[in-house]
Amino acid sequence: MKFTMIYGPSGIGKESVGRELAKRNGWHVFPQHLAFDVACAVIGFGNNGFEVYQRKICLDAFKAFYENNVKGVVFTFCYVHPYSNYFVEGLLDFLNQFGIDSKFVRLSCEYEEHVLRITNAGRQNTNKIQSKESLDDYLERFDFxxxxxxxxxFHIDNTAMGIEVSAIEIERNIVT
Known part of the structure; x- marks a missing residue:
């Protein structure tokens, strides 16, 4: 199984690019926000046990992908140093334990483009950041x-790239 993590701040295009990359290669997509949403509903964000439960959900999903001989997985993730290190340590242990070929991609884009992306109508009715004010607060609190x-x-600034071009650029640099 191939494992590709695309990480960066919320609203940068990780999931859209990840879905295109997965489609092009016959892989599955697992966005972190699925586990985050479940952990919020069950434990509550910030409550004791939240991070442990979120990591367990993800690792259980990755193990199921592995056991079902899935060709590849694209995992989208908001990595925030040092807060995400507990999660990442468990992930790296899992990947090493099963000898899974893994690649890591950090997406970024210019601020003006980031604002356009998070205010896009496609983000309405989600629990995702949707306003410039929320984005500013988020970027001020965390260093991505x-x-x-x-x-x-592998770093990619996809400011001037569409979803397909971003996926192709990642593919050129990580898919072997």
Missing amino acids: SIDIPNVET
Whole structure:
């Protein structure tokens, strides 16, 4: 099984690009926000046990993909150093335990483009960031320019790229 994590801040296009990459390669997509939403509903964000439960949901899903001989998985993730390190340590242990070929991609785009993306009508009626004010607060609180420690990361600024072109660029650099 191939495993590709696309990470970066909310609203950058991770899931859209991930879906295109998965479609092009016959892979599955697992957005982190699915586990986040379940953990919020069951434990409550910020409550004791939230991070442990969210990580368990993801790792259980990845194990099921592996056991079902899925060709590949694209996982989209908002990595926030150092808060996400507990999650990442468990993920890296899992990938190593099963000898899974893994690649890591950090997406970014210019601020003006980021604002356009998060205010896009397609984000309405979701629990995702949808306003410039929320984005500004989010970007002020968290630094998304830090790579995940101990993994090689391919960086891509997709400001001027559409979804398909972004997926092709990732494919050119990580799919072997």
